[in-house]
Amino acid sequence: MSERALAFGLAAALRHWWLPLVWLGLLLLASLGMAELEAGFRWLEPDSREVIYRRTDFLTLLGRHLLVVGVASLLAGLAGVGAAVLVTRPFGRDFLPLVAQLASMGQTFPPVAVLALAVPVLGFGTLPIIVALVLYGLLPIVRNSLAGLQGIDPAVQEAARGMGMSKGQVLRQVELPLAAPVILAGVRTSVTINIATAALGATVGASNLGDPIISGIVNGNTAYIVQGALPIGLLALTADSAFERLLRHLR
Amino acid sequence: MIELFDVTKRFGSETAVDGISLRVERGEFCALVGTSGCGKSTTLRMINRLIEHSAGEIHLDGQPVRNFDEQTLRRRIGYVIQSTGLFPHWTVARNIGLVPRLLKWPRARIQARVEELMTLLGLPMESFADKYPHQLSGGQAQRVGVARALAADPEILLMDEPFGALDPITRDALQEELRDLQSRLHKTIVFVTHDMDEALRLADRLVVMDAGRIVQQGVPLDLVREPADAFVASLLGGDDRGFKEAALTRVGARMLPLSPRLIARARVHREASLRQALAVMFREHADRLTVVDDEDMPVGELSLRRLVGARPHE
Numbered sequence: 001m002s003e004r005a006l007a008f009g010l011a012a013a014l015r016h017w018w019l020p021l022v023w024l025g026l027l028l029l030a031s032l033g034m035a036e037l038e039a040g041f042r043w044l045e046p047d048s049r050e051v052i053y054r055r056t057d058f059l060t061l062l063g064r065h066l067l068v069v070g071v072a073s074l075l076a077g078l079a080g081v082g083a084a085v086l087v088t089r090p091f092g093r094d095f096l097p098l099v100a101q102l103a104s105m106g107q108t109f110p111p112v113a114v115l116a117l118a119v120p121v122l123g124f125g126t127l128p129i130i131v132a133l134v135l136y137g138l139l140p141i142v143r144n145s146l147a148g149l150q151g152i153d154p155a156v157q158e159a160a161r162g163m164g165m166s167k168g169q170v171l172r173q174v175e176l177p178l179a180a181p182v183i184l185a186g187v188r189t190s191v192t193i194n195i196a197t198a199a200l201g202a203t204v205g206a207s208n209l210g211d212p213i214i215s216g217i218v219n220g221n222t223a224y225i226v227q228g229a230l231p232i233g234l235l236a237l238t239a240d241s242a243f244e245r246l247l248r249h250l251r
Numbered sequence: 252m253i254e255l256f257d258v259t260k261r262f263g264s265e266t267a268v269d270g271i272s273l274r275v276e277r278g279e280f281c282a283l284v285g286t287s288g289c290g291k292s293t294t295l296r297m298i299n300r301l302i303e304h305s306a307g308e309i310h311l312d313g314q315p316v317r318n319f320d321e322q323t324l325r326r327r328i329g330y331v332i333q334s335t336g337l338f339p340h341w342t343v344a345r346n347i348g349l350v351p352r353l354l355k356w357p358r359a360r361i362q363a364r365v366e367e368l369m370t371l372l373g374l375p376m377e378s379f380a381d382k383y384p385h386q387l388s389g390g391q392a393q394r395v396g397v398a399r400a401l402a403a404d405p406e407i408l409l410m411d412e413p414f415g416a417l418d419p420i421t422r423d424a425l426q427e428e429l430r431d432l433q434s435r436l437h438k439t440i441v442f443v444t445h446d447m448d449e450a451l452r453l454a455d456r457l458v459v460m461d462a463g464r465i466v467q468q469g470v471p472l473d474l475v476r477e478p479a480d481a482f483v484a485s486l487l488g489g490d491d492r493g494f495k496e497a498a499l500t501r502v503g504a505r506m507l508p509l510s511p512r513l514i515a516r517a518r519v520h521r522e523a524s525l526r527q528a529l530a531v532m533f534r535e536h537a538d539r540l541t542v543v544d545d546e547d548m549p550v551g552e553l554s555l556r557r558l559v560g561a562r563p564h565e
Contacts, residue, residue, distance in 0.1 A: 043495060060514035104434075108481060153334070153336075153339075155332060155333075155334035155335070155336040156336050156337075156339070158301070158332060158336055158438060159330070159335070159336025159337070160336070160338070161325070162299060162301055162325060162332070162336070163325060163326070163330060163349055163350055163353070163399070164321075164322045164323070164324070164326035164327075164350060164353055165322070165353060166322055166351075169353070174338060177340050178338075178339065178340055245502035
């Protein structure tokens with residue numbers, strides 16, 4: 001009986017999550033089996049000595065890419081949601097315009113410029129790209145968190161207070177859950193953008209899926225560029241569709 | 252018991268409530284009426300400290316409300332608002348169980364209480380417990396709102412135009428239910444409305460407010476008979492005031508014993524109001540009605556002269 005229930009649950013989960021799973025499958029296939037596509041890449045780049053990027057294997061590059069994006073998104077999420085919560089409290093309301101503006105400025109600042117400014121201070125490696133991604137990814141999260149928190153029906157907040165919930169209880173049990181779909185939509189945008197932007201890290205020595213691309217540009221090897229771009233694209237699609245399903249699940 | 256002593260609320264330079272004093276006895280249904288912006292909602296919300304008063308004192312059973320912790324105070328006072336304020340991400344059952352959960356009641360007790368309230372308010376557990384607020388009609392949602400306010404069995408209930416957004420038929424039904432509920436539960440209720448008929452129908456005591464002050468307060472019938480000024484008179488319907496008065500008196504109070512004359516064909520229930528009796532006369536083109544009881548048995552009669560209270564020699 002429980003086996004049947006388990007199978008039933010699994011089937012339901014599969015029906016819900018099939019799209020991100022398909023993209024994930026393709027991503028893993030591409031990362032593990034890039035060398036199998038040698039013939040295709042040879043056709044794309046007939047004159048090069050080497051057509052498969054072999055300095056680091058793709059699974060490692062993918063892992064590092066994920067780590068950078070994950071850490072940056074986590075930081076941007078905490079900072080973004082935290083800031084939005086603070087400026088929607090009575091004591092922080094004066095800072096609302098300032099935070100909204102700062103977040104917008106973060107996105108008008110090109111990540112390349114952030115990298116150029118950050119490297120002299122933080123040195124080469126992973127740190128500058130994380131800083132750039134956090135700044136760049138902050139806007140969608142802050143903007144959506146503000147929209148989500150401010151969009152809650154005032155009557156619901158009034159009732160919550162009137163029933164005797166503390167400020168913390170109102171935030172945790174009412175405001176955040178109600179704003180969650182909108183906040184998550186912001187995180188989705190932020191993560192998807194950052195998966196692509198993280199490739200820039202390769203220019204300042206943060207090894208990730210941007211490596212083959214930069215190497216391809218430097219050596220004039222189109223095959224390398226495709227080998228970096230393909231997993232990045234699949235990763236972005238996986239993350240985006242996973243968020244889309246998660247949002248649908250929440251609503 | 253709720254007491255307000257010379258309570259004032261200022262918002263900046265504006266005075267919303269201007270030195271009002273009011274006493275609502277235990278078990279009394281008190282309606283605050285007046286035009287929009289007269290300060291009635293502000294007064295209500297000062298009682299559970301959603302708004303802090305600027306001057307004066309508000310007492311709950313002899314204790315100043317400022318002596319209570321805000322949350323403790325509000326969990327002791329039921330609160331119903333016009334737009335219900337139900338949490339859209341919670342089921343009906345979870346919404347109703349909110350205050351008991353805040354008070355950390357054991358789970359089984361909460362469950363039992365929620366079930367009791369849903370039955371009390373005509374929301375069958377099996378069809379409503381797991382519904383979400385957006386799946387309810389306006390009337391059902393407000394029933395849930397009332398159930399939520401009653402959940403922890405508070406002695407005091409504050410209601411801010413609870414039926415203002417409902418269609419007339421639903422509003423009528425809910426008013427009737429609230430009257431019924433109150434006759435069993437005997438809560439101390441402060442009820443804000445701008446609908447005078449609603450106030451007359453429900454309240455034991457009427458408090459008329461204008462521009463932040465109390466203009467007149469008293470038993471509904473006294474206000475209808477002797478409004479303090481032109482404002483109260485117009486609020487009570489101007490020339491229609493007679494109908495409001497008729498609506499406040501039961502047929503049973505005016506009827507005479509059955510006379511040996513032929514029994515009138517048109518009949519009216521003993522518990523109906525004089526206003527309803529008048530409507531029956533008008534519809535049936537009759538100047539005499541037979542008054543009947545629940546079993547439709549004649550118990551008396553009511554003539555038009557008697558209904559309007561005409562003195563015999565006029």
